[in-house]
Amino acid sequence: MGDVRGNSNSNRPEWLQQYDLIGKIGEGTYGLVFLAKIKANRSKSIAIKKFKQSKDGDGVSPTAIREIMLLREISHENVVKLVNVHINQADMSLYLAFDYAEHDLYEIIRHHRDKVILSINPYTVKSLLWQLLNGLNYLHSNWIVHRDLKPSNILVMGEGEEHGVVKIADFGLARIYQAPLKPLAENGVVVTIWYRAPELLLGAKHYTSAVDMWAVGCIFAELLTLKPLFQGQEVKGTPNPFQLDQLDKIFKVLGHPTPEKWPTLVNLPHWQSDVQRIQGHKYDNPALYSVLHMSPKSPAYDLLSKMLEYDPRKRITATQALEHEYFRMEPLPGRNALVPPQPGEKVVNYPTRPVDTTTDFEGTISLQTSQPVSSGNAASGGMHGPHVMPTRSVPRPMQMVNMPRMQPQGMSAYNLASQAGMSAGMNPGNMPMQRGVAAQAHQQQMRRKDPGMGIPGYPSQQKSRRF
Amino acid sequence: MAANFWISSQYKELLDQEEVDVVHQLDKERGITLDDFKLIKLHMSNYVARLAQNVKVRQRVVATAITYMRRVYVRRSMTEYDPRLVAPTCLYLASKAEESTVQARLLVFYIKKLYSDEKYKYEIKDILDMEMKVLEALNYYLVVYHPYRSLAQFLQDAGMNDATQLTWGLINDTYKMDLILIHPPHLITLACIYIASVLKDKETTAWFEELRVDMNVVKNIAMEILDYYDGHRSISDERVNAAMSKLAGR
Incomplete structure (x- = not known):
């Protein structure tokens, strides 16, 4: 893996020659993500995550180290596959190559909410959830907490052999939680606020795989309603994990937690220090089922409420969730979550990812004046x-x-x-x-670069992407 | 993986002694013998431990760093990868992998403090460059299981809690050898407990029998550790310096 060394004399490192760069598909705090194809196998798409070189002389970012470290050890159908690591000594950058996934839950939910205006097929919801839990069960049984589950990190494979298969991605915050050298909380606050478990919001120092299950509960609800369940407003720029608005949104739907139902609640830093604000305002008629428009007697509701259990020790585990009645009744979950096995069911065609073909691997915008693009x-x-x-x-x-x-x-x-x-x-x-x-x-x-690019007169793909 | 050594990369990548004891062709050309090779790795293990004491990281980080360093030299030559740079770089990388990041400039500060010798002098940039090369040489396998992990449980079970410190010290010393590249860590733990039980005159035969591990392997590891202690007395500064002097200058 990755024995190819960058060539400092050329713009394109040597290892890169094995890929055809299609374009940029994403950007984050620690780098860029590109879509590429393997030259030897044109049908195979690869997502290449480039980690920026560190600014303050701190070498390879700990995020990248963590991600490589975990992904090199794990292998599961529902976890994203790291296919290669590349190093470019010339500019001290690190590239992780993954199997490319065309969709993710953020886009699937958005497509249903904004475009089809139709809820997601129950078969698809169940299959997505089952596979997510299946991947998570694997991680948790290997003592790995993901810590940043959210719809955009749950990928779904596009057409091909693995069509409709869920892949848990982004292990930049994931940890092995057996015998950590430092309390996990010292790594800074994690998990996107809307999917953050109440114990984290209340300042828990040692948290467990239960935080991932809370996030799965939030994602499950979002798959059902197409809306984030708890949309709190984040207080930014403070190291304090205390997020009053987020807690308030949760309390509004689930009611206030009580020390009777959650005994260790009283030990959480913010429960004690913010008695006034947290325990002050009581909501009288919390009702998760009415938010979801579900029967409180349905198995789906039962499973969801067990994921949204306040006490992390009582919260359902991934193993238990997979055994839940919800997954044993029709429609049964399947491997291709996007295409129901029953003929005649309507299949939603999800849009493919937009690709910015003007950005190259160095992350610089090329004007591409020489690039022949049709129709003006x-x-x-x-x-x-x-x-x-x-x-x-x-x-x-x-x-x-x-x-x-x-x-x-x-x-x-x-x-x-x-x-x-x-x-x-x-x-x-x-x-x-x-x-x-x-x-x-x-x-x-945003047009995907056509394979025939460069041949004059060859029309570039005019496939419109969601606009 | 984190819970199960048997499916880890470390288990899959375990080597035979013969595979570890190979002096790279380029190093042979510089006159480095197998003895020199082992001596330099021993000396570098001590270097990592000394640096770690100064930057204050825990033993597990030291153990991981030394494991990285020893793995590097299964694949790379000392001629191309100067141990005096690889050693601190492995500590730097291990500190990140073990969630106790140490800043490169702090390492550089203590390197200069500990060694006035020009040959040890490396700057931040050198460490950062080498970090990537080390990652590559390790084939990006960074999770390391150590013998410390199962120690407390074994000692408790064997009724040998009073031997904790002694056994812990023995385990520390196993990193002066290549044992961690060759054996599953829990067998190293057991070998150290075996030695401790002999030293403390504790009867543990029945306990070991119940473990259903290959006692021959445990005893062989124990013998190797004892051999190391025997041989250690003959390691003089002169011998170390002679071996180190065969390394390429810069």
């Missing part, structure tokens, strides 16, 4: 070159593989609003959100 795009594409950054970031945060959603600089407010499905009025930065104009320009950047 060449001109506008070229013209837009210098403005690519703002254009690219406006339409929506780009979806990515294995990475947190892209947070273009200065655009975080919009990003939050768009994720939350909030109105423009909730946009504190007053960022312009005119989808029409921006999307038009955007689309030109």
